[in-house]
Amino acid sequence: MSISHIGTVARLELTQRLRSVGWYVLLGIFAVVLLGVTLLSFAVFSGQDAPGAGVYSVVVNLVLLLVVLVSPTLSGNAINGDREAATLAPVQMTMASTGDIMLGKLIAAVATGGAFLAVALPFLAVALLGGGVPPATFAVSVLVLAAEIVVVAAIGVGFSGIVARPLFSIAATYLTVAALVIGTLIAFGLGGAAIRTESVSYQRPWDEQTGEPVCDEWEEFPYEVPRYDLVWGLLAANPFIVLADATPVEFDPNGYPVDLFGQLKVGVRAAQHAPIEQRWDACSPNGQQGPTPEQMVADSVPSWFVGLGIQVLLAGGLFAGAWARTRTPARRLPPGTRIA
């Protein structure tokens, strides 16, 4: 293991990428999209005292979306792409160890994802100037975003070392990332709706002569409720949920979240609560007061570290598998693998 070798391998990867025009076009398009989204977000959050918080959260989520959408293409063929181009073996023949090559490629993939964050920096700065973003929100969200960039990069590099064909490893990376982003949502939605329990809703009976409610009796209406509180854990490994759940949330005086992180977080945390008894009292003019979003979040438990832990295990496992497969002298070779 040598810092110099890792640096040389990472530089080699990045140099080749930096010399392709397509890469700059991609970053340019991203900047244009960010500009549009930032302007729209300012319009959306203009009603708030400090619109910066909302805009900031939208831009950070957009960077994460781009990382999730584009990173697999850039990291998913790091190793097998080099094998196909016959450029891996000449590096393996040098003093660079398998670890140097693996880490160099991971760093290059992380730096590529980081480039999207770098392009977004001016927009984040504008959002921060808009006000309302506490230092803790800024620090945690950027750290979690960085962690997600590393996770997606490691999944891509991992598959590229395990799967022989670049096409399939890129597809496998996309499918894995999609399983985290969309699959968790589908599992949550279907799971919660599939598990239903009996619940009862209470109402006052109505006096047919007077048209007034009967205030000393309750009428019972049984019905089935979906139990999202039993499957909320499925959402834990979703990158967007991890980001929102980890980031400290600010509430306005009415107990409502001020940014997108907070809205997502309230949604996930609310799912933790078992369905509450429905009691609609026509005799009580104030009706029933439910808990505010702030109270709901306060009564729930965080899940982001579990989700991030699952992601790290997944990415680490794939990366370790690729490391073992890339080791030379090679003993067992998966079918279709080229050495040189």
Place this chain on the structure above:
Amino acid sequence: MSGIVAEGVSRSFGAVRAVQEASFRAAPGRVTGLVGPNGAGKTTLLLMLASLLAPDAGTIRIDGIDPVADPTAARRLLGWMPDALGAWASLTARETIITTARLYDIPAADAASRAKEMLALVGLQGLSDAPAKVLSRGQKQKLGLARALVHDPRILLLDEPASGLDPEARVHLRHLLRRLASDGRTVLISSHILSELEEVVDDAVFLVAGSVVDAGVVPAGTRMWRLRLVGGAPDRLTADAWRVASALGVAPESLGADRGAVLVGFDSEDAAAHGLRRLVEADIAVAEFAPAQSALEHAFLNLPSAAPPNAVVSDDEEAGA
């Protein structure tokens, strides 16, 4: 024992036995040719020598070092030029060599001068700043050679280094290989172009169906000699053939024809010398008399062709398996 020593090296890919019990030596200071038909296992053998592929059985020593147990030490000594040449498409020739030098722990300051030196050595100095993707096949081949030589390796493994080179570059390569060997390096080179190999190699290792065949047991067989009489031309070939046949006492139909010259088969060099004497004694004016095949080609074509089962695989498939 320095140089390359392989003892009983075997490697299979699934059911395909690419290399079986191969044993040979390549001595320092000499150029050793690795000769064999397509699919004989040359590339697989070179990958094992290059520390990239582990043998299933047998031992390999690179200047006394086992590349399986200590690949890093072996790689310090090894310069390897693969048959499928991968160049980093967007890097210039100079950057390619500098990057490789850095990966061999050559300090950044020395790497640049080393790159200049290597590119001049292989004749690419005019293209130092050209990206590899614009280089021709032959130029890429030269770049691959420069890359293999950057860390001053003691042992060179070259897989088809001459393919794609123009005639001048081939002559240059030949001189370079001779010079590298005369410095005391071990040079192992595989090639299909036997006439070329013959001009550069000191020793030859024959690989057939994954096994090394002792060149000593290659059956002698009849070797063709090319004989041209003074003024020999296609239109008077029949007359020449008749004169030669009567002087040698053979049937004119047994002689072949080759661009105005007659092809005569002799069982041995002694028989050829004896035949020439008889021609001269018969007062026939001989302008050219030489083997029509190189010795290597002759030996190669007379290799036992009875291939063991499972051995019919092309070189590409087997390297990729």
